[in-house]
Amino acid sequence: MAMTLVTMKLLIDSSPPRPRVVFAEAHKDAVDFLFSLLTMPSGTAVKLLGKDSMVGCIGNLYTSVEKLDDPYIQPGAVKDAMLSPTVLSPAAKSNRSFFRLPEPSPAMKRFFRCSGYTYSSCRNYVTEERGARCPMCGNQMLADSQYVPSEPVTQEAKGLVQGGMVTYTVTDDLKIFPMSNISSIALLNTVAVRDLGALQERTVQIGYKEGLEILKTSLQSKTILTDVFLGKKT
Template sequence: MAEKKAALNEDLENVITLKALVDMGNNKVIFVESDGDFIDVIFSFLTMPMGRIVRLACKSSVPVEIGCMRNLYQSTVKFNKNKFRSMECILMLLLPCNAADCQCKNLKLKIDNDPTQYLLCANDCFLSYYTRIRCPSCGCLFSRGTDLPVDDTQVGGVFVKGQPRLIITDDLQVISPALNLLMHSFASKTPLTEILLKNEQIPSLGDVHSSQGISIHSQMHGDTIDEEEKNISLKLVVSKSKKIVCYAEAQEDFVNLLFSFLTLPLGFILEKMQNVSWKGCLGQLYKSVEDFDEQYLKSNFHKELLVNPMLAPGFRYEKTLLGIEETSFYYVGRKLTTDKSCIPDNTPAESVKLNVVDPKSHEDRDESAQGFLKGPATFTVTDNLVVRPLSLILEMSVLQELKVPFTDIEDHIVHVGKREALLLLVASFVGDSALTNTFIRGLREPKQEQ
């Protein structure tokens, strides 16, 4: 009996209680009231890298297709391991590190149970996420783990200060399980109603933007694109009559860019698509955090973790077309942190900053190599971002499936700079025709006022 009670108490530690106001006539949740624990959980969604989200979606009882992201994930799984510069490159894409892991490990309800390991060499020279790598400074294997910090900055909530009682509308402006809430949020405007009351299957995300066009947030401020940035090129095979991209042939630099999408935190993608109309309500969640009263947040640092999330150190693709930066690790009091406020006064940040071994390059003696894949290599990429080493069989099967004859195709060489990379990122997130919507349909931006 005592064992059952102990197990019950352990289960209750991972449950968050909500109060819901329900419209019984329409079987709809109007809003829920919760404390900071629940808010911390849904805010943490913004920090999660896409590779981890897709991995959870594949395991979820209510799976959802997130644009072309699952195809990118599955392409990585099916690739010959010898195509990657190191075995760790595969792990970086399938299980990317969360730059806010130091904070998210303190969530009351965790939906991601694959913790990142943090290892220091014997002489505290470098940090690594992987064990079989040798320290580039002293040559020691990484075998000693460090503890992530649980210090005074973490007391009383993760992102939200204290335990305020807050209202959450049905469109996010668990619950157990919170994973279902995340999955429903990708393709529904009323995820709380569907989880609490209806238990409905997640609708297809679909190609919701193709007739409307996409506007990218950073482009609305008059950013100009340096033509010299357009140093990635690929060949598109286009159907002249259907005006769609059947497939593309590309070098490893373009595929590296695509695969890097899996390392990006969700909040970074949402920031780039604030004006996109799509089925999910995660944009509402992002906007809510942006407008959240700062008195409820622990600090501006914690807000930045959500609205301007960075990559974990070592995860940045060297061709910086997407404009995302890496955070930094600091080793303070024998603990790891990304929060500079934990550094004692009069201690220079650089003196406690940890260098991180680049997991992509430790087996590669080519100092000019970049990204996750070995080169030179050529790949076939379908419109919905299935990626394979150059395959005439795949290309022929795509044409056959699309019912496009050889007489109806033509080749186009296109170049990818910052603008195209961001358009491609958004198109791959919200639809299943990423290449067509990026390069053919001319995803429109709002006209600038004169």
């Protein structure tokens, strides 16, 4: 499947000592992606980012489950359900979430038909039990016949926020709210922008790689947009 990219327009303060993102202008697709991070189970985050990249001890929990031998697992319990949990939120399942893990395909149902076809009406009967007796001729029903399900009619997940003409402000520490002229001016004052001439605009794309960086950085920093798109502070 082709990678879906979303864009954000950054307002950057290039003043010394270090360039920083003042805020970003984002539309529905980018905002839905950012909000979808809230729905991700920690096990999925560890699987995507790698155990060694996790701050704290979550990576150790993940490794412990991986190494746990079958004799210590409860009957009926599946380790993969914890290591790769399914994301159920509609926002996370939208086409703007880059982190969907492949869902297991359901087992194909098997049906059996009469092997003898002594009577033409034998064709009218199928069973899920191999070897069952045909109700018409009494022969065993052994002929394999696979059930072919119809294609599900799915509606694309709509995400969380309204789209259309609505634009959203995303701050460097991922506060998100509807954009307005007043809120933008107030934000410039809040983050102490002193030289308006040093402000620059830059449009950036968010794909799988950038999405992973945003996820990882959001667990470690409060200057996410600056760290991801302008480079982490050294």
